Amino acid sequence: MGMGMGMGMMPMHQQREGHQSQYRKELDVLINTQDHTEDLYLADNAAIFRFTSSSLFNVVYPLMASGESGFPIDGFDISTVTYQGGTIDFPLPIYVHQNRGGELEGSSYLGFTKHAYLAFAQVKHAVEGVQKARADSINTNKPGSESRDTSSDSIEAHELESGTLLTMQLQDGTSEPSEPGVDQPVKIRLTNLGEIIAIMIPVLLTSPDVVSRLQSSLRSLGDLLSINAEEKLTPNPPEFTAMVSIRTRTFQSASSSCLPEADFRPLSLSLLAHADRQISHPKVPTSTAAWDSASTATIKQRILEIQKRRERLAQEGREWDMEEMAVRVKCAKYVYTVLFCAGIVVAGGLVCGFTVGEQIAGVDPFNIAMFTWLLAGFIILVAKSIRVVEWPWRDFLLGRVTCRSLSELRDVTGANEQDLYLYLLTKESETVLITRGPYNKMFVRREEHSSGGFSIDIKPEVRTLVAAGLILVKVSMQDGSALVCLDLRRGSEKRDVRTSIRHSGNEAGDHVCRYPPRPGDRIQDVELSRAPVWAGLRWNKILGIYHAADRKVR
Structure with missing residues (x-):
């Protein structure tokens, strides 16, 4: 048997040497052979490998814990939101992503949101798969459900209490005018590792790094194939709004942005994720829980009134x-x-x-x-x-x-x-x-x-700026807090403006609020100014997105 093993099996290092010598021979042949078709073959494979390897890196790397956020290893909120800003006749789809560390990045480039739709569709497909698997499991275990003891019920209740919460919502432009913002998002409590992995990977595909790499790879592939790869290989998505978030119970309890009295929120709980609250309505004050306590019929009626109001303005504005x-x-x-x-x-x-x-x-x-x-x-x-x-x-x-x-x-x-x-x-x-x-x-x-x-002699509200693509982010400094403005308006990628924010950084030349209003202040307006280049604003942590929807900005 020992002889047979010695003759039939080769040591691992000899196998590696054999493979390396084989690869070396193939490379020598490719280098010494002047064949244009082989060059194209290598270029095509390099383009594909570049996209797959970078996408894999952008999916695996965010799984690593980061100490910049200051939360425990299992405390995070990974979220991506695409909401419809702008006006009726000049819509502006705005994309914003919050990574595991709480850093934010966004874009309003139409090509970017077009490719991001593919990732949201993958998340929806994964969620439907988890729901189907749970339904099949319930149907399978249904005959023996009566024999379970109370201890197993308490364990399941504890798992639901301490699990990971997935929130997902995807609506296309075929919805009725009264529907956006009314349909409740899908919320699933993930209680096992299989479900978390099945959902986490598609969610990470919505990150801006993956979407940007997809754009550049399709552009490179189009150059190789002499076609417009973005039109041929990418389906045209509808006008859509989407929100997906994976938030752990640890983050919920450890982050001050989840406290009711806080004036900042993580992306998944912010004004950006509530499209129905981005427009003022005299009968529904956003400073209270009026939207949450109102019935579905009432919310539909209010949104329909807002929609008609904006349509009337767009129609009149064409004649100005x-x-x-x-x-x-x-x-x-x-x-x-x-x-x-x-x-x-x-x-x-x-x-x-x-x-x-x-x-x-x-x-x-x-x-x-x-x-x-x-x-x-x-x-x-x-x-x-x-x-x-x-x-x-x-x-x-x-x-x-x-x-x-x-x-x-x-x-x-x-x-x-x-x-x-x-x-x-x-x-x-x-x-x-x-x-x-x-x-x-x-x-x-x-x-x-x-x-x-x-x-311009009328002060805008915070929610008005959000609808226009201007997002105020609250940051922590050594001597207090401040507000930093992200500019995601159309054409922002061509201007020297801030479209992303990291935990440690500085702001010079852009809009900032050095002293955000506090509850006891006499003036409750947000005072924006341009930070001088010689006195850049420095911060050491992102707290969250400013959530005072009806606050005036001057």
């Missing part, structure tokens, strides 16, 4: 003429109504003058007519001045008004002021509008002189 310094709005209906009312008053005075005649002794009836003329003129002057500061007679008679500030535009159109701010901020790249203060810090084209420019 945006200049560099003003926005010109057609208001013929308003002008004709004012003129009609003034005409009725004048006609009433004339009729009174002719009908009364000399019936009233000592009274000239045409004095009443003269008074009605004065009254009609006063009505027109008030109607011209109550909405805008200056309204030339020519524009008035042509049925149009020139608005030189956001408050004037609100008064003329009757639209919600936060919707108007979002509309102008989102469509800034398509217009020639130049803005001026006092609250135009978020706009790119700003007029430094107070004499010119369209005045």
Whole structure:
């Protein structure tokens, strides 16, 4: 037997040497042989290997524990959210990812969100597989379920209490207008290692590193195959919103971002993951638990009202003429109504003058007519001045008004002021509008002189900035805390702005709030400013996404 083993089996080091010599021979042949087809073969394999190896690395590496977050090894919240920002006629899909250490990265590039949809679809498929396996297991164990003792029930209850929570929601653009934000996300408590691995790997595929590598690999493959690989090999995803999160019970208990009184949240619990709370509604204050306590029918009704409000604004906005310094709005209906009312008053005075005649002794009836003329003129002057500061007679008679500030535009159109701010901020790249203060810090084209420019004289709310792609992140410093702004608006990848944030870093030249408002402060507004290059803001830890939805920003 020993002889047979010695003849039939070769020592491991000799096997490795044999393989290495075989590889060496193959390499020598490939190097010495001038064959163009073999070069293409090697290039194709190198491109495929580069994508698979880097994707595998980006999946395995996040599984390693990191001490930067300050949480225990089993305390983490890995989340990815894609929400629909912008306006009805200028939608802006925004992607944000939070890794195991709590660091954030995002993008609004359409090609990026297009490829991210594939990863979300894989997560949904994995969740459906886990649900099916559980259903099959329940059906298999159902006959013997009555024989279980109470101790096993208590163990299962303990496992459910201390397990890992998966939250997943994926909605495409085929939903009804009243549906987004209403359907409850799928929540599964993962209690064994098999389920965690089955879900964790697809969730990690939603990370920006994997999506970016997929983009670059498809681009390289298209160069090799002389085709547009992104169009040929990537299905066109629908307009969608998605949220996926794996959060452990340890993170829930150890992180201060999960406390009810905290003004910051992890990505999975933040405003970004609640699309129904990103738009203000007068009947549902977001500062309370009104959305959570409201019925599904009530929430649908409120969202439908918001949807109609934004659709009406988008329809009216198409008829506006945006200049560099003003926005010109057609208001013929308003002008004709004012003129009609003034005409009725004048006609009433004339009729009174002719009908009364000399019936009233000592009274000239045409004095009443003269008074009605004065009254009609006063009505027109008030109607011209109550909405805008200056309204030339020519524009008035042509049925149009020139608005030189956001408050004037609100008064003329009757639209919600936060919707108007979002509309102008989102469509800034398509217009020639130049803005001026006092609250135009978020706009790119700003007029430094107070004499010119369209005045942004209404403060935006935090949720309005979130809908526009501007996300405030709370960070911890040695002498307190601060807010750092992530700019994920369209075209941000071409501008020198911050689209990601790490635990240790500095901010210079971008929007920051050095002293966030506290409950006892007299002024509760978020004061944003540009950090000077010579005095960059330095922090040592990310706390979470700022969660004060209805707080004003100046």
